[in-house]
Amino acid sequence: MTSQFDPEAWKTPQVRAAEAQMAGSMGKARELLKELEKLRPPPPTSISEDDVRQLAEAAKKSDAPAELRELAQKVDGGALSWRDVLEGRAYDDPDVRLAMTAQIGEAREFFRQFQEGFTLDEVIEARRASEESQEDEDGGTTFLR
Structure with missing residues (x-):
């Protein structure tokens, strides 16, 4: 067994x-x-030629932030393209980061105001009043409108 x-x-x-x-x-x-x-995954964001054109035009305006105007000189020199900037491929470039960070600061301020309980209309109205006050002081206009 x-x-x-x-x-x-x-x-x-x-x-x-x-x-x-x-x-x-x-x-x-x-x-x-x-x-x-x-x-x-979300579909990749496509950047249109119109997006590229709008950024290029905004960078050439006299009231564009200095960081964006400096970036425009780099693009004009052929070091990178606006498409590279918009699609994030140029983010390693310190001038690109500087220009984008300047715009993020403004967005952070809007976000802070929303967190404090301000409505969209209140934020927009405060922005308009601030821009009008700035225009009166220096006779110029702002980059983003």
């Missing part, structure tokens, strides 16, 4: 518990992978 050999007889209760825990974790991981497969 031969006895049957149990290949798992060596496993202690702790090993069996660890295997069960690992099997549960693997099951959760498989479920998450299935959910991730359902998600679709």
